[in-house]
Amino acid sequence: MLLAGGAQAASWVIKPEGLGPYKVGARYENLGKTFGGLGEETVYRDDKTCRVVRSKRFPSLEVTFIKKVVVRVDVNGGYSTERGVRIGDPASKLLRVYGDAVKPHREHADWLMVETGDRELAIRYMMQDGKVKAIHAGKRLQLQTEGGCQ
Numbered sequence: 001m002l003l004a005g006g007a008q009a010a011s012w013v014i015k016p017e018g019l020g021p022y023k024v025g026a027r028y029e030n031l032g033k034t035f036g037g038l039g040e041e042t043v044y045r046d047d048k049t050c051r052v053v054r055s056k057r058f059p060s061l062e063v064t065f066i067k068k069v070v071v072r073v074d075v076n077g078g079y080s081t082e083r084g085v086r087i088g089d090p091a092s093k094l095l096r097v098y099g100d101a102v103k104p105h106r107e108h109a110d111w112l113m114v115e116t117g118d119r120e121l122a123i124r125y126m127m128q129d130g131k132v133k134a135i136h137a138g139k140r141l142q143l144q145t146e147g148g149c150q
Contacts, residue, residue: 009058014081014137016114016121018073022061024121024138028053028068038063050149064142066149072138081123081135089132094125105144115140 012020022031032038039056052074055061060079064072080086083097091112094102098114105111105124115122124143126134136143 012079014073014075014079014123014135016116016123016137018070018137019061019075019079022055022063022070022073024070024072026070028065028070031055031063031070064138064149066142070138072136072142074134074136076134079135085125085132085135087132087134091127091130091132094132113140113143 009020017024018026021034028038037056038053050064050066052062052064055063058078060075060077062074062076063070064074075087077087085093085097094112094114101114103113103115105113110127112125112127113122114125119140121138122140122143124136125132126136142149
């Protein structure tokens with residue numbers, strides 16, 4: 001099962017709803033039992049309703065849960081978006097593949113946002129020195145802050 005999962009993971013692409021099984025709406029319990037499980041956890045609220053957890057098997061993935069439901073997936077390497085954008089790509093590639101859909105975040109000039117038509121989901125590109133350093137996908141509201149707990 002793990003070997004097949006690894007081969008399958010190689011074909012995953014980042015979409016506004018997430019990556020592979022790490023998608024908006026997935027349950028904490030389900031992800032904790034599959035795909036190598038969940039590892040190190042950071043709790044952002046005393047009542048534990050918001051937590052960020054690193055995947056044990058895929059260390060470049062962090063998943064934000066609110067009330068044990070995925071709301072955001074942070075990717076720090078190894079995958080590309082469905083439009084072929086990867087970590088290390090220049091901002092000019094974002095503009096080429098998304099055009100006017102790329103918008104700077106109102107408070108963070110180094111965050112470039114691409115929202116879905118209904119504005120429910122989005123992809124946030126974290127930029128450093130004009131290049132993509134991380135890609136975050138999920139609910140637009142949870143992409144408005146660093147930690148994702150809105």
